Amino acid sequence: MRIIDANGIGLHVADQGPQDASAVVFANSLGTDLRLWDALLPHLPDGLRLVRYDKRGHGLSEAPPGPYSIGQLADDATGLIETLGLRQPVFVGLSIGGLIGQELAARRPELLRALVISNSAAKIGTATMWRERIAGIRKGGLDVMAAPTMERWFSPAFRATAELAMWQRMLERQPAAGYIACCEAIAAADLREQTAALSLPVQVIAGSLDGSTPPELVRATADMIPDARYDEIAGAGHLPCVEAAADYAAILTRFLKEIGHV
Numbered sequence: 001m002r003i004i005d006a007n008g009i010g011l012h013v014a015d016q017g018p019q020d021a022s023a024v025v026f027a028n029s030l031g032t033d034l035r036l037w038d039a040l041l042p043h044l045p046d047g048l049r050l051v052r053y054d055k056r057g058h059g060l061s062e063a064p065p066g067p068y069s070i071g072q073l074a075d076d077a078t079g080l081i082e083t084l085g086l087r088q089p090v091f092v093g094l095s096i097g098g099l100i101g102q103e104l105a106a107r108r109p110e111l112l113r114a115l116v117i118s119n120s121a122a123k124i125g126t127a128t129m130w131r132e133r134i135a136g137i138r139k140g141g142l143d144v145m146a147a148p149t150m151e152r153w154f155s156p157a158f159r160a161t162a163e164l165a166m167w168q169r170m171l172e173r174q175p176a177a178g179y180i181a182c183c184e185a186i187a188a189a190d191l192r193e194q195t196a197a198l199s200l201p202v203q204v205i206a207g208s209l210d211g212s213t214p215p216e217l218v219r220a221t222a223d224m225i226p227d228a229r230y231d232e233i234a235g236a237g238h239l240p241c242v243e244a245a246a247d248y249a250a251i252l253t254r255f256l257k258e259i260g261h262v
């Protein structure tokens with residue numbers, strides 16, 4: 001793991017696998033860091049270059065003052081791809097990571113081989129909802145919203161496990177200002193028109209119990225993209241790469257094989 005300079009800020013990156021191999025870049029969700037993908041990676045085929053990073057305002061990456069925009073976050077991802085010299089990676093983005101992927105694919109389609117939009121949509125929530133969430137965090141910090149967030153992120157079965165505490169702590173320890181700045185980016189993002197015009201291969205993934213981006217919302221985004229594949233993971237919440245890692249890996253691996261990336 002290391003810090004690289006991308007788009008003028010320090011991004012925390014984990015870069016593993018052969019440097020000359022087909023690459024996959026993973027962009028995580030609001031309130032998580034690159035450990036989001038830890039359970040998934042061992043299920044993926046050997047021989048890929050797997051790059052994870054903490055977006056600005058999260059984890060060990062820099063958290064410059066907000067508000068951020070999805071365009072800025074997509075430029076960070078562009079900087080990461082260029083700094084690491086990745087040749088046409090597949091970009092896997094979960095939730096806000098999926099918004100970043102959609103924006104990146106619209107701005108710089110030549111940079112990507114394909115896109116995976118996971119537990120995300122072309123527009124997530126309403127401006128009012130995000131304003132209320134931001135006001136709550138400014139008043140009480142991230143701790144006050146940790147319990148309801150766990151209900152949106154995970155199925156009841158996963159919430160009964162000892163692992164839940166780690167995810168709750170990960171959320172509580174994100175820089176509040178960085179989290180808020182990313183909420184502002186999501187609140188302002190309406191990518192419906194540009195996402196409908198995407199022409200690269202797209203795989204969309206939903207969780208049947210997702211309390212943040214419900215399957216109907218995710219499906220509606222898949223339906224607007226020509227030839228997009230759609231899969232729903234039964235019994236999983238907003239972070240299926242955590243609680244259904246093998247199922248998630250099977251969908252991702254099938255897609256990587258279909259497009260000849262592995």
Ligand SMILES: O=C(O)CC1=CCC(=O)O1
Pocket residue numbers: 028029030031094095096097124149152186212238
């Ligand atoms: O916290 C949530 O509700 C989940 C979420 C919404 C956008 C994102 O990136 O995570």
